[in-house]
Amino acid sequence: MLRVVTHLTLFLSCLTLLTACSQQDTQNEAKQVDKAIHVMPLPVSVMKQEGTLALANISTIYVADEQLTDIATQVSDIVTPLTNQPLNIKKSSASSLSDLAGALVLSIDSDLSGGVEAYKLSANSQGVVIVGGSAKGVYWGVQTFKQLFLEHTSFHSDAPLKQGSNVMLPAVSISDHPRFAHRGFMLDVSRQFFTVEEVKQVIDYLAMYKFNVLHLHLTDDQGWRIDIPSWPKLTEIGSNAAVGQTSCKNCFYTLEDYEELVHYADSRFVTIIPEIDVPGHVRAAQASYPDELYCDGDAPEWPYTGIKVKISSLCFKNEATYQFFDDVVKAVAARTTGDFIHIGGDETPDWVAHEDYTTFMLRAEQIVNSHGKTMIGWTDDLGSVHGLSANTLGQHWTTETSCCETTLNMASRGSRIIMSHANKAYLDIKYDENETLGQDWAGLNSIQNSYQWDPQAIIPGLNPDAVYGVEAALWTETIDSMSDAQYMMFPRLIGLAEVAWTQQSQRDWQSYVERLDAQLNFLSRQGINFKAP
Template sequence: MKITSIIALFLLFNLNIFAKLICPVIPLPNQVEKNNNVFTLNYNTVLTVNNESLEQLANYLQKEIHVRYNKSIPITKKERYYNINLRLNKHKKKDVPIIGAYNLSVTEKEIVIESNNSEGIFNGIQTLLQLINSGKKTGNIVEIEGWEIVDTPLYQWRGFMLDESRHFFGTKKVKQILDWMAYYKLNKFHWHLTDQHGWRIDIKNYPKLSRIGGIGNYHDELAKAKYYTQQEILEIVNYAKDRFIEIIPEIDMPGHASAANKAYPEYSGGGSKSHPEYTFNPGKDSVYTYLTNILREVDVLFPSQKIHIGGDEVHYGNERWSDLVDVKQLMKREKLKDLKEVENYFFKRIADSLLRLDNKILAWDEVANADVPANETILFWWRHNRPEQLKIALARGMAIVMCPRYPMYFDYMQDSLQVYGPDYKKFTLNSVENVYKFSQDNYGIEIPKINNILGIQANLWTERIRTENRLDYMLFPRLAALAESAWTAKNNKDFISFSDRIKKDFILYEKNGIYYFNYQDRKKTGEPKY
């Protein structure tokens, strides 16, 4: 045998040993120590809490263990020999608790999850569910390996955006995605509900937005209207809240407005040949009343106090603005020298409306230059080829969510053998590994030690995604790679370890009917066309 082959076998053997010592959790906890204990989950196990505020979380854990593992664990006030304890610890007034951080200890006698905040307890529960999944199962018992875990998130914003304007997927699918986000400790669901191809949220003051604007999708402009009723919105928001996920709706403006303008053409600012009726008219006062009324209803439905107003790619369809009498009068009255200043005027007025609703202003990185209050704005940096937008936001002190197209656009190809989607040779290849290796330091931008980067987010646009199978294929397991990039410290990350830990989730995907991309065996799951 050649020496190189011997070395390769040696490395493989040692990597396998290393993998077995790694905690089988995604995202990988930041401080982990394995002990020699084994906790036996059996009919004697009980679940206890030290604070009444944790009873709902105890009920959640009880139900998840029952549904996932067919084990019925009673909640009691008296501890037994085998206890799962949820403990909310008090902190001193001077301390600032790290939201989401938790400690987890697995010994022979008990499992303890403790934190000084409920979100931390919930994250510890997700870690425990993964440890149970990896445990040795014999008959009616599960043997859970002993671990001492001290875990803290890298970022407070760990997000995923789903575009449902171009193709609509519905309540059941959104809830499934929220379940997996929770499992991976992702906590922000950015919901792109309006765009050119469909308006997907019912607005009672303007019913034609959903009834007419909801007609069509990216591939069929006459498809039956699909949208979420306000009751369905509230149901999904509450479902997410139970999983400590905040939902941020996006109502795109002043561009990407074709679906809205189909319903109420009197507010249109026109468009271009390739993007007809693409904008709202920034010169009409009635437009601001109309949009503010919409935002008021959206504010009632979403308690996050955050509404994303888009603000991107306005130049694709604002060529008619120069000819509109309303815009000409606006420019003269406000002394605006060009259409970019008209655009920024629009942002300022809408920002004022959001602030009166006590909402943060969320927008894509085109808004970095706009006259909006920096301390009330969260900027989403998506154009990795426009680093100056990130620099401007950093200099202004804006809060920032990093979601650069490379590697955070999940509609982009993830493998060189993939056939459908934006050509990776022209754009980028957003592989599982590239998502995993994301770092805010990868873009040649000097980021100060004290900065306002809240976190990271992946975006899934659905021009080329018509079916749930295609959606799953593009989302899983990149969602898991995203989670580890958002949670785990850079020096604790290891893609080989991740690739070993993700194998157990492949089995869970199959049980959940998720048509995932198996990047370790590409022939196992073929690429769906739609």
């Protein structure tokens, strides 16, 4: 291992000389961005050098750590179809300048400035080096590497590629790290069901743009989408509907399906956060088990295909409610590799007494914690509950018209806040008044509007340090297909990736627009639906 580190140090030193890469602190790097290289999200520092590298000249991927082998394989799967030659993957590093030709080196430096998700990428006519603060950082560096030949790459290895043996990469030095730890996207699979393969597509989109969280909204009034063996009617009955659909056959994930998605996401450094929405938004669950979960309010009409909210609540006086929730969390938590379980918690009906809501949420937190996970909930209404642990996270969605006491309450008690400001980060909100897809209850959310905001400044009085991250959200009341979902996501999702990753001082609308055109061409080549600016 000492030999590997020594050789890698020599390799990096040589590339440093070849690329004339100077060591700068983050503040200076922010001024050194070459916007002619259309990387999204914008890195901290991009310095274009003289010369180019032919992709076909890369013949070997050296991994300085065994845990990088899977990443190297993913790189090989992308590059090999373009060059028509397999890449060798070796556990080693180059030992002299003569060994550099044709080398792509992946390595980890745990002391790298910027943290575990930071990376540095150096490319010249001799080869490419990607160094990450951890395997995560290396993976994000690989996503940037792919964007250096964006005209020829794809979201995943089995997508159509633009062939060409003369793919050229610019000589470049990039230093980068994220602004926020949480960079997420929420997909509502309850109101509109998406298959395992469709969710994998979404994971590929997220990984490309350095999102590290997929929040799956698995349950709501319109459908229950996760199999719980101890409560089989949840999927036998509760999964068989969706918005506008009185029948939805096999519209749920088995536990094996869910594990497959978790594994697929993990391999791309995207963590899945499952949401089991309680105590409201439970019509599908109540229709499945009315004796155990229903006791007041509107009768559990089923199937429910509408889009009204505040129409259902669990039965607080029935102890079976808590056993139900414990069983569900236990089954899902055991198959979730991330730290969090989202419990929803908003839009409870008006007939629910606040005392009952508080009692339920405090017990829900204990249940989530007992299965080794940390609770997340929507700050509206969770922020009204006293006695929650500061470890519980709040997710903010309310707009200026109903903002922001509950979010400020949670932050003041030490909770971290995920920002999903509805008229900035909700991708189900219409782009403009002429759109047929989407809703306008939070106003309109144009491409420019969703880009131009600061998550740490949008709520007056919120301590900037309380903002844990940013999460885009796609609710699916008006979505009928993956094509519809793509249209509402792109290109706003790319802009929100930059909101979450890039330092606020570096972001400006004109630069974004100039770089966006290459990304839209990339989407078009793959047949992905998007809104043209």
